[in-house]
Amino acid sequence: MRLSTAADEILPLKDPRVQSNPAYLIVILLSRVITRLGSLTVINPKVVEDLFSADLNYLQHFYNRINENDNGSQEVTCPHCQKGFEANFELLGES
Numbered sequence: 001m002r003l004s005t006a007a008d009e010i011l012p013l014k015d016p017r018v019q020s021n022p023a024y025l026i027v028i029l030l031s032r033v034i035t036r037l038g039s040l041t042v043i044n045p046k047v048v049e050d051l052f053s054a055d056l057n058y059l060q061h062f063y064n065r066i067n068e069n070d071n072g073s074q075e076v077t078c079p080h081c082q083k084g085f086e087a088n089f090e091l092l093g094e095s
Helices: 006-014 016-020 022-033 045-049 053-066
Strands: 073-077 084-088
Touching: 006 016, 006 022, 016 022, 022 045, 022 053
Parallel strands: none
Antiparallel strands: 073 084
């Protein structure tokens, strides 16, 4: 798996499968960033769809870890009062 680009995260949002089912985003995203699975070198959404759920979960967490999305929270500043606080964000594909 390679690091994701902005396009990897933005372009799948235009996919009709993602628009009709937001949970499908992780399938499209992983199919873009996985470079090899065992002997498979061509990874497409069908390959990701056919993974066992435990394998999909592992790859999803690995994606979040290597792209530094692992902790789910970030220090932010309110644009109105300038007060800093920690905001929690769901990890990609989780709800």
